[in-house]
Amino acid sequence: MAFRTTVRSISLWAALTLCMLVSIHGVFLDAPRERVMGDVQRIFYFHFPAALGCFLAFGVVCFASVAYLWTRERRWDHLGRASAEVGVLFCTMVLMSGPLWAKSAWGAWWTWEARLTTTLVLWLLYVAYLMIGLYTDSREQRARAAAVVGIVAFLDVPVVYFSVKWWRGHHPIVLGRGGEGGLSPEMWPIVWICLATFLLLYGILVGLRMSLARAEDIVLDLEETLQG
Amino acid sequence: MSLNLLFWAYTLIWILLAGYLGLLGLRQQALTRRIDRLRARLEGQIAGRQEPS
Numbered sequence: 001m002a003f004r005t006t007v008r009s010i011s012l013w014a015a016l017t018l019c020m021l022v023s024i025h026g027v028f029l030d031a032p033r034e035r036v037m038g039d040v041q042r043i044f045y046f047h048f049p050a051a052l053g054c055f056l057a058f059g060v061v062c063f064a065s066v067a068y069l070w071t072r073e074r075r076w077d078h079l080g081r082a083s084a085e086v087g088v089l090f091c092t093m094v095l096m097s098g099p100l101w102a103k104s105a106w107g108a109w110w111t112w113e114a115r116l117t118t119t120l121v122l123w124l125l126y127v128a129y130l131m132i133g134l135y136t137d138s139r140e141q142r143a144r145a146a147a148v149v150g151i152v153a154f155l156d157v158p159v160v161y162f163s164v165k166w167w168r169g170h171h172p173i174v175l176g177r178g179g180e181g182g183l184s185p186e187m188w189p190i191v192w193i194c195l196a197t198f199l200l201l202y203g204i205l206v207g208l209r210m211s212l213a214r215a216e217d218i219v220l221d222l223e224e225t226l227q228g
Numbered sequence: 229m230s231l232n233l234l235f236w237a238y239t240l241i242w243i244l245l246a247g248y249l250g251l252l253g254l255r256q257q258a259l260t261r262r263i264d265r266l267r268a269r270l271e272g273q274i275a276g277r278q279e280p281s
Contacts, residue, residue, distance in 0.1 A: 040230040043237040050241070089248050096244070097237040104233050201245075208252055212259065219262050226269060 012204050019197040026190035040104040043097050045190055049198035050093040051119075057087030057202060058126065058157050065150030068143060074217060077143040080150050082209035084129050086202055091123045106170055113169030118160040125153035139220070 027045040034041035064080035067073075098116065099109040110116065129149045136142045164173050183191070 038230050040234050042234055046238065046241055085248075089244060093241050093244055096240045100233045100237040100240075104230050205248070212252065212255055215259055216255075219259060219266065222266055223262075226266070226273075 012200070012207075016197070016200050016204055019193070019200055023190070023194045023197045026193050031190045032184060032186050037105050040101055043101040045194045046198075047094060047097045047101065048191065049194045050090045050097070052195065053198040053202050054087045054090035054094060054122075055157055055161070056199075057083045057090060057206075058122070058154055060206075061087065061126070061129070061150045062154035065147035068147045069151075074139075074143070075214075077146065078210050078213040078217070079206070080146060081130070081133075081213055082206045084126050084150065085209055086205045088123065088126045088130060089205070090198070090202070091119065091126065095119060095123060102170075111170060113171060114163035114167035115160065115169055115171035118156060118163045122153070122156045122160055125149075125156055129153055139217075 023045070027042050031042060031045065033039060060083040061080045064076045064083065068076035068080060098119075102111070102116075103109050129146055132146045132149060133142050136145070163169075164171050
């Protein structure tokens, strides 16, 4: 069992390393230089998958929160917390890489336009979700409160997604009708590779974080049993 | 300027990722220490029960 787990873990990390190398090669050597923005547009290849990864992560948090409130099984709480952490990590990547791109494209690090502002709010909401655990000792209470916040916070995800259509700002629309992200057909294969890489990264990080959460829970159970 | 910003964007992404993995490693270490303490306590309790009265 332990051997199989180790082999699986090594295979996953090897696959991730390979995907990362292919992605980096694609981003810096294969992707064509964008006509208007130049090389700085290459930020997009990690910025966009990180943004979609954070939407996926927060969607999983919402699903796990509903499942926890429904079943009261701890594994859903573990999944929610793990996914929220990885989502916040991806969202931080988006919020850090975005301004660097904006400085070159728009001439300003930050503007309070709809997409940027709603993304910042999203990040704050999930940081609050992760901080809930700091203010209560009861695990059940913490998990219940986190599940409620996990569902409410997800309401901001469609707002972030549609913000560029509802309130037209500077941010380009990449997906859906009206997409004007300025991507040429040669850019899309690299975008797909980067998306696959981020999906794999998400899966591995959530798996790691969940196994840690499970182990923490078992230790807490044992400590409580010993004290009682 | 453009290349400088590109460099910093990717550098920050790698730093964030490495930082998160480091944080997970630290948590795992802390958990290992808690397990060691727990084991020592359990062994102490078992030894106490086995002592002849």
